[in-house]
Amino acid sequence: MRAAIEAAPFATATVSYLVLRLLVLGFISRPHPMNHANTAVVLMTIPWVLLHFLGLIVVPWRAGPGHRIFFVSSPFSPKFYGPLVAFALIGAVLMFGRFRKRRLYLFCTLWFGLALIPEMNLSGLDPDVLVQDRYLYLPSFGWCLLIADAVTTLAAANESWRKPAFIGAAALAGLYAFVLFGVQRFWHDGVTLFSRCVEEFPEASICHEGLGDALAKRVDLNGAVRELSTAVSLRPEHADIRWDLGVIEGRLPSYTEAVTEMRASLLLRPNRSAFDYATFADYADAAGEPAESERALKAAENLLDGKKEAQVVRAQIRFRHGDVAGALQILNEMIVRYPDMPRVWLLLGTVRMARKDYEGAFVAFERVSALKSDFPVPHYFAAVALHHMGRNAEALTQCRLALAAAPDYQNARALLTEIQNHDSAGK
Secondary structure, three states, X not given: OHHHHXXXXXXXXXXXXXXXHHHHHOOOOOOOOOOOOOHHHHHHHHHHHHHHHHHHHHOHHHXXXXXXXXXXXXXXXXXXXXXHHHHHHHHHHHHHOOOOOHHHXXXXXXXXXXXXXXXXXXXXXXXXXXOOHHHHOOOHHHHHHHHHHHHHHHHHHOXXXXXXHHHHXXXXXXXXXXXHHHHHHHHOOHHHHHHHHHHHOOOOHHHHHHHHHHHHHOOOHHHHHHHHHHHHHHOOOOHHHHHHHHHHHXXXXXXXXXXXXXXXXXXXXXXXXXXXXXXXXXXXXXXXXXXXXXXXXXXXXXXXXHHHHHHHHHHHHHHHOOOHHHHHXXXXXXXXXXXXXXXXXXXXXXXXXXXXOHHHHHHHHHHHHHHOOOOOHHXXXXXXXXXXXXXXXXXXXXXXXXXXXXXXXXXXXXHHHHHHHHHHHHO
16 A cells, blocks of 8 residues: 555656546557457467567567567467467465565566556557567566565575585576676677677568668668668558669669569558659659659659759759759759758769869769768769879778678679779789
8 A cells, every 4th residue: 555655756757647647649549550450350369479479578689670470360270279378377475375475576576467458458569579589677676576585585485405506596697697698799780780680580671671771771782682672571551661672673773673563652651751752753854754853853842952853853853864964953952051961962972973074073072971871972073083193192081981881782892992903903
């Protein structure tokens, strides 16, 4: 009773927050758009999910970025009645076992279950991530308390057991720490993380999507298309994955395939940003669909920041069709109005390169790097411009900067090798 009274202010704050959330958003929690499980399926899956959470606490070296858990759709599945039997046995032992501290152990068990209740709203989760290690921070306290009390009780019961009990507990803690420290390597970078996810859960679209995005950041575009295509095959109704696939295909460039994917994505979710519509317009023009391109540009211009996004693409289209002077006129006006827009400077540098104005191109690419320091592409183009000017030492530096940001950037690696071979031949 005393604990309930002391916790009352916190409960009041929680309830007040939930009421305000309901009034403002109209819901407390809503289903995930990719999650189509009904209430019966969710209820049949909860025991299976809880058993996996318990396993992660007891055997923590199973921790990782992905867990291959599917929804349970039949009451006759072992994944439904198996966990129920296991939990019934645990409950029977706790209720009827001869434990001097039964109430404490029941408290620890209830702590574990109650702390996981929010995560049991499985319909609100992506179906590929029903179990995540991070949900166990609070529930793990119950397990730690139970084990600590069991060890100290054993040590107090018999003097001869005292030393072995504490040595065993220390060894177990050391083993857990060692194994869990090894798990950290999976979070080293995006490619490592999602490669592990794909290895653990190859049927999960979200894992292939994450790996595709990570590979795209490394400018491994073929690898990104491979993974995103797999993600689309697993979830063809996911508009954003199809869009991402189209964007990467356009960068290869495979414009026809890009437009096909992006058009399918727009049918699924037409409310996209001005930047997205402008990108689609660019690829549609490159794919030989000027009418589609113009419709997309007009759609972009009606959205927030759409006029400047459409201007960039109109400059790109003029450049593509040989109107270099027209492209330069648009871009020179834009760098005055939008001096901090990387896309404008990147395209300006490309146009200047086409006119063999390598010094001007290098200045533009340097500006992009200053605005977006982790972007490898301007470093590569800066290296190309410097190489044309015979400034190979500086070009090598730019190649190395591009490869530091994207180790799989094949164009940068090829240019680096070309310059090194050229310098070696000259010597």
